[in-house]
Amino acid sequence: MLLLSDPSVAAVPVHDLGEPLVDVRELGLALDHRKADPQGSWARVREGVGRRLVRAQQLLPEGFSLLVVECHRPAALQQRYFDEHCAELAATRPGRNAEQVAIEASQHISPPGVAPHPCGAAVDLTLAVDGRELDLGTRVNATPDESDEACFTAATNVPAEAHRLRDVLGAAMSGAGLVNYPPEWWHWSFGDRYWATVTGAPAALYAPI
Numbered sequence: 663m664l665l666l667s668d669p670s671v672a673a674v675p676v677h678d679l680g681e682p683l684v685d686v687r688e689l690g691l692a693l694d695h696r697k698a699d700p701q702g703s704w705a706r707v708r709e710g711v712g713r714r715l716v717r718a719q720q721l722l723p724e725g726f727s728l729l730v731v732e733c734h735r736p737a738a739l740q741q742r743y744f745d746e747h748c749a750e751l752a753a754t755r756p757g758r759n760a761e762q763v764a765i766e767a768s769q770h771i772s773p774p775g776v777a778p779h780p781c782g783a784a785v786d787l788t789l790a791v792d793g794r795e796l797d798l799g800t801r802v803n804a805t806p807d808e809s810d811e812a813c814f815t816a817a818t819n820v821p822a823e824a825h826r827l828r829d830v831l832g833a834a835m836s837g838a839g840l841v842n843y844p845p846e847w848w849h850w851s852f853g854d855r856y857w858a859t860v861t862g863a864p865a866a867l868y869a870p871i
């Protein structure tokens with residue numbers, strides 16, 4: 663499983679396309695408020711990501727819709743989340759050094775230097791039917807510890823129906839050109855360094871914004 667902390671991700675150059683951020687609600691997508699912030703960052707993605715989300719929604723089976731939870735995240739917030747998660751892990755893993763803790767933390771929160779959310783390149787989302795959120799086996803943003811790693815996209819310790827729904831989500835999102843972060847079934851991105859590493863693109867398309 664390629665982690666965001668892998669040196670190959672940080673080695674990818676970035677040639678920013680200069681696209682603005684767009685509000686996913688203006689694209690006709692459903693947005694959940696659990697990660698809402700006063701500035702409205704959580705609702706915005708780069709234009710090219712927004713186009714692909716609209717395509718992903720079209721690729722879903724009849725009756726299903728995407729339920730967007732979090733998009734852009736300011737760099738300072740990413741740093742805070744990462745520092746807090748490292749502190750939590752360090753407290754429960756005595757004997758691990760800071761580098762080992764940071765690598766494990768990157769299963770759940772990206773190291774700030776390569777983080778896709780501050781670039782407007784990533785989206786955390788799930789599925790809904792008639793506006794009702796579906797159960798994909800864990801809550802969105804479950805940690806590996808709390809979920810016994812059931813948050814991993816390919817986890818086998820989830821009910822068969824949750825597995826099937828992850829496949830439904832995955833087919834639409836991959837079909838629209840986004841890539842998944844394997845430790846998190848809900849995290850998808852396009853145009854960031856992780857996406858470039860996985861797809862073999864020569865450069866990432868979006869820098870932090």
Ligand SMILES: C[C@@H](N)C(=O)N[C@H](C)C(=O)O
Pocket residue numbers: 666768769770771772777778779784786803843846849
């Ligand atoms: C925890 C989740 N919301 C998240 O955003 N994780 C990824 C890896 C990130 O920080 O980019």
